[in-house]
Amino acid sequence: MNPLAAAAYRAAPIWTQNLLLSLYGWKLERERYGGRYQEFRERLEQQQWQSHDQIVAWQEERLRAIVAHAYEHVPYYRRIFDERKLTPADVRTTADLGKLPLLTKADIRQHFDDLRSRTVPAARLKTGHTSGTTGTPLTVGYDDATVWMTYAVFDRHYQWAGASLANPPDRIAVARGNVIVPLAQRRPPFWRMNRAQNQLMLSSFHLSKANLPAYFEALREFRPAVMDGYPSTLYVLAKYLQNRGETFPVRTVISSSETLYDFQRAVIEERFCCRMFDYYAAAERVVFSGECDRHEGHHVAMEYGLAEVVDESGQPLPAGTEGRLVGTSLHNMAMPLLRYVTSDWSAIEPHRCSCGRGLQVMADVTTKAEDLLTLADGRLISPSVLTHPFKPLDCIEGSQIVQTARDAVEVRLIPGPAYTDAHTRHLVSELQARLGDDVRIEVRMVEALENAPNGKFKWVTSHVPLGV
Ligand SMILES: [Zn+2]
Secondary structure, eight states: OOHHHHHHHHHSOHHHHHHHHHHHHHHHHHHHSSTTHHHHHHHHHHHTTSOHHHHHHHHHHHHHHHHHHHHHHOHHHHHHHHHTTOOGGGOOSGGGGGGSOOBOHHHHHHTTGGGSOTTSOGGGOEEEEEOTTTTOOEEEEEOHHHHHHHHHHHHHHHHHTTOOSSSSOOOEEEEOSOOOSOTTOOSSOOEEEEGGGTEEEEOSSOOSTTTHHHHHHHHHHHOOSEEEEOHHHHHHHHHHHHHTTOOOOOSEEEEESSOOOHHHHHHHHHHHTSOEEEEEEOTTSSOEEEEOTTOSSEEEOTTTEEEEEEOTTSOBOOTTOOEEEEEEESSOOSSOOOSEEEEEEEOBOSSOOTTOOOSOEEOOOBOOOOOOEEOTTSOEEOGGGGGGGGTTOTTEEEEEEEEEETTEEEEEEEEOTTOOHHHHHHHHHHHHHHHOTTSEEEEEEOSSOOBOTTSOBOSEEEOSOOOO
16 A cells, blocks of 8 residues: 555544455455466466476476576576576576576665566566565565466465465455554454455554453454464464463464464464464565475475575575575566575475375475564564565665664664665654554664674564563
8 A cells, every 4th residue: 555545544434444445455356366367276276286297397397488588588687697608598497597696685676677577668567565574675576477376376375274265255364464453543443344355354553461352352253264364463362362261263274474383383273273274475476385284394386486495605405404495486577586585494395295295395484583572552563564664665775673662662774875864754654653653763774783692683672571
């Protein structure tokens, strides 16, 4: 939503907000489930049961098509190939991929326009913003086929979980990062209804001991078949049930976007009385993976992207060894991303899943461990929802959030050359919209960001004890 639309939404009465959300939902439905969506969905249904070798052969055919397109129409890749004296004939199989350099976030920021296929005019390129929990925002370009394929893969994951996202959708309760309920609102409803997608959207910004009973009243009335959210948010809901000795049975729970810890899974599965189906979707649309009903790891959606795991120097690691996850899109002709380095860690497992699907199995993905914020009014804020204000600001080169007190948050920034005071104002107002006006937000420009005592970078740190 653009800032003007967001301001109009905030000012509207609740029934209008429900209507606006539903209209937005219908718009998304049309974009996601039109065009070649159905064709992709049917192909995915059938391909997953092919043998592993057949799927690899198909992947390599797509890889050759993407590489040929990149060489022909993408100035960045023409240069990379020429410098290395390569032609598309040199990159024909997954084993050849190592001839190409890794593509980093910094490369995309620096060469954004040169990475655009000349077959797509700049004005027609769709763009998506990512931030993840690295605190470094990034914009990537993609085309319609990438959108249809992404939703076809999502829908397949939902089906693995015994649920349906479309045609017709199940009743789904969603607890993710969008600001759907203005913070100034102190009384229920802390949720809105998206009728187009049959979703009860729960605010992730009003979760406090005082408000949780109202959330569960709404959930009991809505009777969702599916809970879908960040592990940290689902955990807050499950913990509340546990503390009261209650359960809230649903058919299935779907989680993503953060590391799902075993202790979270145990409480969530026990309190929602079903299994969880975690998935991982790199926001740059290069890798997707998810659990099937055997829960023997994540299946890589090999028809979507090609996954590699590499060490710090970029060398491919053997099966079973954990390293940095690298992805190559097999669909995005508008901005082919070859060997894109994600911020996440995993391992490709040597075994296949007992379900019989030919898709590779990947270990659970670890994104970095971040802290939840505990605010003065008792609300708990998931680190994932804090990524949203940063996403459009790709003039920021690095960031870090430190909660120093219940009502004080410090944002440390490494600004890029295009960064101005207007960006600071935007950031503060977007954070304030999520944390509340009574939280002091101080933005401090720094030369470098600090690492945690274990030497790892941590994007969100809170010095306030967690109050569940
Ligand atoms: Zn399986």
